Amino acid sequence: MVKNWIEKNAYNIFMAPTILFILLMVMFPLLFTLYLSFTEWSMGTTAPRFIGLENYINLIRDERFINATGRTLFLAFGSVAIQLVLGTALAVFLNRNFKGKNLVKTLFLLPMVVTPVAIGMVWLLIYEPTLGIANHLLKSIGLDPVLWLVDRRIVLYSLMLIEVWEWTPMITLIVLAGLTAVPTDPVESAMVDGANRWQIFWKVTFPMLRPTLVIAALLRLIDALKTFDIIYSTTAGGPLFASETLNILAYTTSFSYFQMGRGSATIVLFLVVIGFASSLMIWVRRKVGIDL
């Protein structure tokens, strides 16, 4: 009897722990965050006080929040765009047989698997105004030193450079894998027809790569919107909030200022931004004909 029941519901039993986990650890916290976003609460002894949409209204009027939103989008779109162009170019460059190709792939793997906080620490040393190698290089070619992480106008670009270094290899590896899946017949017949390399890439290879590129771009975009470790470990959003993104702002509001209600509202709006990007991705995946 029991055995029969187990056999009949085997797949449900397989699913049960995961569903339970999602309900308890994902759904419930999300709803709780949503509830907190309508309250004022500093985690003290008093209960959260319901204040309706006040947190949201205050946020939308707050320049710091608006700026953080702009920075989040700028950093994510900017770095992913550079990664795509650079990563694809490198993949095309590497797409041939040569000695040491596997070693190259392994080295390309490193930036994205090494602990982000450790990466942040090394770049902190590289960017150090007086003893860093970045300024030493500038000096040796006769340029003025740059306050990489201290100058408010430059800090975002410095962080973008780290992001590009960290994630361009991922695009390269994805495109390389995609290129090996591209059939060689069309390329060969284009060559017979006298097309040059540039034409072959744009007219033959690129269209076949497009689905891969679109998905890689969106995956990267969603992850880039969430960048936290690199920013927090190098600048913590500074100087004077100049590198503060939504993720950092939500963290600071909740866990440094202990404004739980306002922090929750920031998180909810942050989720709206990510949700928009995610649904874009799911829509595009369907559109390019790749089934979920």
Next chain:
Amino acid sequence: MTGLQNVNAARLLSAKQKQRKRVAMRAIFYFFMVALLLIVSFPIIWMILGSFKTNLQITDPTKFFRFEPYFGNYPEVFRRYDFFKPVLNSVIIALGSTLIGLFLGLPSSFAIARKQMKKMSIIILIVRFFPGIAFLMPWYIIFTKIGIVDTHLALILSHLLINLPFIVWVMIPYFETIPKELDEAARVEGCSTFRLFLSVILPLARPGVITTALLSIIFSWNNFVFSLVLAGGKTATLPLALFSFITYVSIDWGALMAASVVITLPILIISLVTQKYIIQGLTAGAVKG
């Protein structure tokens, strides 16, 4: 006669030229390749070099690449900054959350693959897209209430949020490639679904399991934000211990770089040994769809 010789000589010359051109092209290719590799691996090389320098050597541009190696930073990291504890914490939490993640995630992704639960797989994908911060506050509050902040359990549970969706997401397409006919054949032999999963499907899916296990260990090892909120003095993981270095008044660069190498080394080794699996896992979803 001489005319023919000339033509032959010219041919020979052009063949030689062609070959020379090919050699030159290859030289240029390798030149760019080496330059590229130097750029890609430079920060990691810099980290390793810095870990063998004294603070005086780090500040001296003439000693950027040529210097007398100093081995004192590593003992310093473990002695003065007490790195044994965070290493142990990170190992416990990474292995714990990976094992539980596999235990929960593998059967579920098999069920999703076989029953073609589209909605479930979309939910998992969406969970993967959520930033950790979205769950942190409620957990912090709940974990404080039930008194498990600063325990391994709290961190393992939180790391599951990254590992479980990742494992399920990579494994669904993997299980789908295993033909259903195998299920039926096993059932005819009198295999229960549990037996089928454990002794037929899982062994076939081993490469996928290895990939997801390795990556979920790496993700957990690298995770910073959960420790920042949920860990305390007892359970500080390596990224947190590393981060606390820069809150000291003046930065001990040599020790900081040595500590960075300590945290990076296991990942370097895993990646070097299991490169193929890691690339597969990281690029999954983009190439396979």
